[in-house]
Amino acid sequence: MQKGRGKPGPSVLVPEQTISDRDRMKKSQLYRYIAAAIIFFVFVGTALAAKIATPGTSSTNKRAARKVSESTRTQRKISRLRHSRRVRYTRHRRRHRYYERFTANSFTDGDATAGDIVGGEDPVVRQAAIDALGNMNGTVVAIDPTNGRILAMVNQKLALSEGATPCSTIKLAVGLAALSEGIISRNTPVRVGRHVYMTLTEALAKSNNTYFEALGRSLGFERIHRYATQFGLGELAGYNIEGEHLGVYPDEELDSKLGGVGRMCSFGDSISMTPLQLGALVAAMANGGTLYYLQHPNTPEEILDFQPKVKRTLEIAKYLPEMSDGMAAAVQYGTARPLRVNFSEEQILGKTGTCSNSGTRYGWFASYAKTNYGRIVTVVFLEGGRPTYGPKAAQIAGRMYRGLYDHSFFAAKAPVEKDAAAAASVGVSQ
Secondary structure, rough: OOOOOOOOOOOOOOHHHHHHHHHHHHHEEEEEEEHHHHHHHHHHHHHHHHHHHHOOOHHHHHHHHHHHOOOOHHHHHHHHHHHHHHHHHHHHHHOOOOOOHHHHOOEEEOOOOOOOOOOOOHHHHHHHHHHHHOOOOOOEEEEEOOOEEEEEOOOHHHHHHOOOOHHHHHHHHHHHHHHHHHOOOOOOOOOOOOOOEEEHHHHHHOOOHHHHHHHHHHHHHHHHHHHHHHOOOOOOOOOOOOOOOOEEOOOOOOHHHHHHHHHHHOOOOOOEOOHHHHHHHHHHHHHEEEOOOOOOOOOHHHHHOOOEEEEOOOOOHHHHHHHHHHHHHHHHHOOHHHHHHOOOOOOOEEEEEEEEOOOEEEEEEEEEEEOOOOOOEEEEEEEOOOOHHHHHHHHHHHHHHHHEEEEEEOOOOOOOOOOOHOOOOOOOOO
C-alpha cells in the first residue's frame, strides 16, 4: 500500500511572527559588526595619531625631521626675532653708558724745563728727575726732609702754580687727624661694605674711599679744617720762592649734595693743593714732625748760606708708625706697586692720588725713601688725559729712585766741604 504516494502531503505553515524575529536577529548582528568595526578603527586611529604626535618614536620620523629645513633668509629672520629683546637691552646699555672725555694732553711737545732756575739744585737729583719724567706733562719736586731744601724742581712753572685737587693724597692729612683725635688706631676696623671691614693700613694701601669718607664724617669739617691748615694746606709752603702760588683750603664744607666733608676727605673735592704743600707735609712725616719752610737756592752761594727755617712742629711722631705701615703697603702691594717695577733696593713709602676735573685728569704720588743715607722726599704731579693717573706717577718716581741709586745717592758719603765748588757738586744732600 503506497500510502500518500502521489498525493500531496500535508502543508507546513510558518508563522509570520517567526520570520520577523529572524530578520531582527540578523540586523542586530549586523549592527554589532558595524559598531565593532567603528570601535576598532577609532582605536587604531587614536593610537596612530599618538604615535605621530610623539617626537623621536620612529626612525622614519627622525629621517623626515632631518629633511625639514628653513631657507637662509628665514633662519636669519628667526634669529633676529629670537634675540631681539637682548639686542635692544644691550643697545640701551651702550647708549647710556658714561665715558669721561678728556681734553688735556698727557704729553708735552716742547721742553717743559725751559726757564727753570737750576743754579742751586743738586745736579744728580735734577737729572734723575728729568730722565724719569720724560715727555709726560708734569712736574717733579725733590726735597731734603732734614732741612726743607728743594734739591730739584723740574718744570717749575707747574710746580709753583696754584695747584689742583689733591685727589687721594688728602688721605694722609685725614689719617693723621683721625689718629690724633683718637677716632682710630692702627687696627681699628671701619666698615666699608655690608660685611666688609678695613684697617688703616689696608685703606691707605688700597686707597679706599669709603674708609676715609667715614673718617671725615666722624671728624667733622671744623676739626679736619683745623688739622689741614696746621699741616700747611691753604698757605704758602715756600720761603721767598719767587712765583709760588697759594693753594686753597675752603672755609666752608662742601655742599652735602656733592658729598660733603666725606667727599673732601676721600677725593679732596673743593681743595686746591700745590706740589710744594704736599712735599712739605710728607717731609714732616719723614723727619718726625718738623714742618719746614721749603727753600730753593738759586746759586751755589745761596747753598753756602743756607739756613733751615722751621714753620712749626707737628705733634704727629707717635702716629707715624701707623701711617708708615699703610704707605709702605701701598708700594708693596697697593696702588703704588708700579714703583717696584723700576726700583726695589730700598724701602719707599708713598701715597697715590687720581681724579679729574673739567676734562683734565690728575695723577699724584708723594713718597720718601726710608734709608740711612740720602733721605729724600719726592712729589710727582701729572696733568693730562687718560694716560695720566696716580700709579703712573708712582712709576715715574720709581725710575727717579733708580737713577739716584745707580749714582750712589743712597750710599754713605764723606762730609762736604763748605766752598762753592763743593756746594755745586754731587751729594750735597745727606
